Amino acid sequence: MSVNKIIKRVTTSTIKDMKLRGEKISMLTGYDFSTARALDEGGIDVILVGDSAANVFAGYETTLPMSLDHMIYHASAVSRATKRAMVLVDLPFGTYQGSTEKAYEAAVRMMKESGAHALKMEGGIEIIDNIKKIVRAGIPVCGHLGLTPQSIYQFGDFGVRAKEEAEASKLKSDALALQDAGCFAIVLEKIPAKLATEVSQSLHIPTIGIGAGNGCDGQVLVVNDMLGLTKDFKPKFLRQYLxxxxxxxxxxxxxxxxxxxxxxxxxxxxx
Structure with missing residues (x-):
């Protein structure tokens, strides 16, 4: 029996149950219909329509140029291709970091126009009120801590985050705040494996790691990187399958x- 016949559609409840029973969650990015269809057929649990499309799809240096219209376009293509996988989509830079009302309007538009099942937002306590409003509207939200690419100019580089005690402590507090705000999961990007394991064990919601070790409840990679389509990009955490x-x-x-x-x-x- 194929994977697609076992579960009709992966939902937020599905991945929470996976954490409870110790089953790891698989996630890959996807930006187009054909790729998403193949990922879905392969049994991926979650397809993240990442604003990393700016880098691997459009050739930009950062994720910042992606607009809400861009993300709706990509998410719509992925949503049309999937039968089993949950479609999770990034809200792009500038749509949710400011006013709570504008963040809510961006979230509603994304859900209505893209066909996605959930949203991902980068940041912790700084955007907590915006997350709460969106969650109260019935929209599932996945958090994102550690290296948050939309803040790359603030960080200065793509290095490992939360190596120092102060930043690690804030990350732990932010993770709990995101959980309390109603997030159904949190992506942990490029942080020490020991810290990621500690955070994962402290939460009842799943964590999805990228460059964060094997102690997370699941893993995500950029599909172009995993398939060896991105030339000359070989960070320590990346395993190329093709x-x-x-x-x-x-x-x-x-x-x-x-x-x-x-x-x-x-x-x-x-x-």
Whole structure:
């Protein structure tokens, strides 16, 4: 029996139950219909429509250029492709860090127009009132702590966060605050594995790690990185399951050669 027939749709309740029974949660990013369809067929639990599309899809240096319209476009494509996976989508920079009312309006628009099932928001106590309002409206929210890419210019680099006691202590407090605000899960990005394990054990909601060790309740990677499609990006935490950049380049070179040699199309490939 295929994975897709076991669970019709992964929900917030599904992943909370997975934490309770000790089953790890699998998450990958996805930005388009074809990729999302393949991930869904492969049995992924959650597809994150990340604002990392700015980097891997559009070639920007940071995630900051992504707009609400951009994210709705990508999330809609992914939502149309999935039958089992939960579709989680990032609210982009500038849509929720300010006024509570504007954050709520952005969240409602995303849910109404994209077909996504839940939202992800970066930050802790600083945005807690905005999260509470969105959750009260019945919209599931996943938190995100540690390295938060929307704040990269404040951090100055993409290094490991919360190595010092003060930042680690704040992260622990923020995690509890997010849980109390009603978040159904929290992504922990690029923090020491020991800290991630401690935070995960202190919460009754799941944690999803990226560069945060194996003590989290689940793991997420950017799909382009996992498939080896992102050239020359090999951080310590990344495991590449394929090397698609090289494979695509080789296939392209062969196609070029076949076209120029009049080998393609052959008699069986024409009408």
């Amino acid at each position: 090397h698609l950049f090289d494979d695509i380049a080789k296939a392209t070179a062969q196609y070029v050669a076949d076209v120029k040699a009049l080998d393609y199309p052959n008699e069986n490939e024409q009408y």
